[in-house]
């Protein structure tokens with residue numbers, strides 16, 4: 001049976017309004033509206049059959065084509081460029097496993113596209129290698145405390161959803177008595193090359209006329225060791241990194257993290273340019289993690305039967321759709337993702353909060369969910385947000 005498009009009612013009302021001034025009868029108006037609605041439906045059908053004809057004969061509609069998704073499925077693993085030396089984000093734990101917030105984002109994508117969070121391969125890269133690695137397309141994702149920026153987006157790849165809002169700061173030897181970044185006139189600062197950090201340091205020094213002496217290193221680890229070896233007065237990186245590194249110092253109290261934040265560092269997974277569907281997939285997985293917290297769902301409370309809350313049921317594949325199948329994912333993809341890695345809140349606590357490097361979520365208020373998030377008792381008033389899953 002043919003259904004008139006929903007817009008025909010609105011169209012009818014509009015036509016009726018327009019007709020008033022022309023002296024048409026109510027029947028004329030209805031007939032015209034019906035005719036126009038039928039024309040519009042024909043146009044929609046024609047457009048649809050044109051799209052179907054254009055789709056290659058793979059049995060998939062054009063919307064589901066993602067060559068990278070196919071490659072990943074053939075390979076049986078998601079390749080992520082990441083880290084193995086940053087506590088909280090990507091590091092080797094006592095059992096020899098590479099774990100962390102960034103590693104779990106990679107695992108979440110593997111759970112979504114392969115149904116197995118362990119189907120990942122991590123390529124460990126230095127900050128200097130970030131651009132070339134994602135630009136070449138040799139990995140499926142760059143998820144390595146990496147800051148999204150316009151020039152990186154232009155040159156490297158597409159950044160998906162910021163999963164941690166960071167900002168650059170400084171750590172100094174307590175004995176120097178420095179209490180503000182503005183006191184660092186003529187100070188030497190250890191910094192990793194090829195980072196936004198290096199560029200911001202220069203801007204900050206110029207802006208405040210501080211004549212800071214940057215000492216650059218290929219690896220952040222080497223920059224940290226050099227700072228600890230007193231080759232520099234200060235070390236600078238993202239605040240999360242300062243906490244992460246300080247948590248591993250023998251004498252953390254001998255070092256002070258200065259109060260200033262000198263830049264915006266939205267950390268977001270990036271994907272190679274040129275495959276919009278793969279971009280949609282990774283972005284959607286990030287949205288699933290964020291919305292799980294917004295709906296109060298955790299890894300051990302994933303619904304498998306209708307809850308009666310349409311938004312939750314839609315997200316977990318129990319009612320309607322949020323577009324997941326159109327991008328090549330299963331109807332119940334959110335169940336796989338959240339069972340594998342948990343909600344944003346769980347990820348945060350496990351790696352960055354009390355279970356990890358100890359950055360209290362309240363202190364870094366920006367990493368709370370947006371103010372109108374539906375959850376009753378989750379941290380709100382921050383910037384963690386995804387477009388709605390619907």
Ligand SMILES: N[C@@H](CCC(=O)N[C@@H](CS)C(=O)NCC(=O)O)C(=O)O
Pocket residue numbers: 083085086125126127144145146147148192194195196197218219220221237238240241242265
């Ligand atoms: N977010 C900044 C800095 C990235 C960065 O270098 N992060 C440090 C940790 S905060 C890192 O990954 N270090 C590990 C290494 O150098 O191998 C960027 O994207 O440029």
